[in-house]
Structures are given as C-alpha cells and as structure tokens.
Amino acid sequence: MAVRDIVPYLENEAALRKKSEPVSRVTRRVKKLVRDLKDTLNDPHTEGIGLAAPQINVHSRVVVVRLGGGGDGENEPGPPLALIDPQVIEARNEERDFDGCLSFPGLYAETVRPHYLRVTGLDEAGNPFDRVFEGFDAVVVHHEIDHLDGVLFIDRVESLEDLYRMREDENGKVVWSTAVTHQSLVQVLAETRLAANVEPEMRRDIDGGDAPAGDRELSCVSVVASPAHMETPA
Numbered sequence: 666m667a668v669r670d671i672v673p674y675l676e677n678e679a680a681l682r683k684k685s686e687p688v689s690r691v692t693r694r695v696k697k698l699v700r701d702l703k704d705t706l707n708d709p710h711t712e713g714i715g716l717a718a719p720q721i722n723v724h725s726r727v728v729v730v731r732l733g734g735g736g737d738g739e740n741e742p743g744p745p746l747a748l749i750d751p752q753v754i755e756a757r758n759e760e761r762d763f764d765g766c767l768s769f770p771g772l773y774a775e776t777v778r779p780h781y782l783r784v785t786g787l788d789e790a791g792n793p794f795d796r797v798f799e800g801f802d803a804v805v806v807h808h809e810i811d812h813l814d815g816v817l818f819i820d821r822v823e824s825l826e827d828l829y830r831m832r833e834d835e836n837g838k839v840v841w842s843t844a845v846t847h848q849s850l851v852q853v854l855a856e857t858r859l860a861a862n863v864e865p866e867m868r869r870d871i872d873g874g875d876a877p878a879g880d881r882e883l884s885c886v887s888v889v890a891s892p893a894h895m896e897t898p899a
C-alpha cells in the first residue's frame with residue numbers, strides 16, 4: 666500500500682508539464698508504479714476517477730482510470746484500470762462535458778473532448794490491448810492521456826466563463842461560482858495559455874479580482890445537471 670502525494674499545479678507546474686517516457690515492457694518497476702497509482706486513486710481522500718503518473722511525479726506513460734462514472738451520477742465508477750503506454754488511434758464525437766483534475770483542487774470547467782476514443786497499449790500483465798471508450802469514459806481516458814503529454818485541462822478551456830470553482834459555504838453547503846473574479850484563481854490563470862487569450866477587459870476583471878461584486882454564486886443544480894463526476898475530478 667503506497668498512497669503517493671498528488672502534485673498540485675500551483676506548487677510544481679514543471680512536473681505536470683514534463684512529457685512522459687514510453688513504456689515498452691511491464692517490468693517490476695512499472696508494476697510498482699501501477700500499484701501506487703491505484704492505491705492513490707483508491708484512497709478515500711482522493712475522490713477522483715483518473716490519475717496519471719506525472720501527477721505523482723513519475724514520468725512514464727502509465728495512467729489509471731475508473732470507468733462507468735458518468736451518466737446520471739448514480740453510477741459508482743469501477744475499480745481503477747491501468748492503461749500502460751496508451752496511444753490514441755481514433756478520436757471523434759467531440760462534445761462539451763465536465764472536467765476537473767486532482768492537481769487543481771476545487772477548480773472545474775467545461776471542455777470539449779472526444780466521446781469516442783480508440784486506444785491501444787499494454788495491460789497490467791503486459792498484453793497488448795485495443796479498445797474503445799465511449800461517453801464520459803472517453804473524456805476521462807483522454808484527460809489522463811493528455812497528462813502524459815504535459816497537457817492540462819485548463820489548456821482545453823475555451824473561455825474563462827467555462828471555469829467554475831467549488832467551495833463550501835459557512836453552512837457546509839456546496840456552492841458553485843464562476844471562477845473568473847476569484848483572486849484564488851488569478852495565479853492559476855496567469856500562467857496558463859488560457860490567460861494569453863483573455864480579452865483585455867476581462868483581464869482587468871481578473872486583476873481586480875479581490876472584489877467579489879461580479880461573482881455570480883450559483884447553486885450546484887443551477888449550473889449544470891450535477892452529475893456525480895462533477896465532484897470526482899480526473
């Protein structure tokens with residue numbers, strides 16, 4: 666049992682941006698990496714449905730995903746499945762869906778990702794696989810494979826208005842807010858490619874972000890249909 670620390674973006678962006686090395690054989694070292702990723706994802710404090718090796722500061726092409734967690738939010742996702750040296754063979758049916766990341770606690774977004782993904786790679790036993798992921802499973806697998814190339818979900822956000830922050834209010838109620846006016850996100854956005862695309866007007870809004878006047882507080886239900894995966898970042 667080895668639960669590893671997950672690298673937060675704000676503390677170590679370099680670790681998350683570094684590209685991972687190919688894995689051609691499932692060695693003892695790779696098996697240990699798979700175990701650590703599974704233990705970390707299974708940890709009750711983690712509350713995620715996907716984890717990639719760079720998120721525990723290991724730069725080998727290995728991810729773990731929990732499938733079947735999308736839909737109406739009533740489905741309990743399955744146990745972690747390892748995808749070793751995954752390669753996307755085919756990606757289509759791009760749609761907007763919910764996205765979040767264990768390296769960005771409390772930050773969520775709508776992104777556009779393929780909902781049909783054909784992937785090849787190796788399973789834990791070292792056998793080749795060739796399988797299709799569909800719907801939210803495809804979103805999760807795509808998000809994790811992105812990590813292996815140093816691509817983060819904030820890179821796939823088209824507009825700051827697609828970003829949301831989740832926090833608990835003084836009564837412990839979950840509150841979703843549009844993120845753009847929160848000072849807490851200034852640091853995140855300033856360093857992303859997204860920031861380069863921000864309109865000057867909106868940038869002023871961000872820079873003056875300590876005033877919560879423009880902050881539209883929205884209940885969870887009013888933002889989207891509140892599927893379970895909103896609270897289970899990949």
Ligand SMILES: [Zn+2]
Nearest residue numbers: 766767768899
């Ligand atoms: Zn992630």
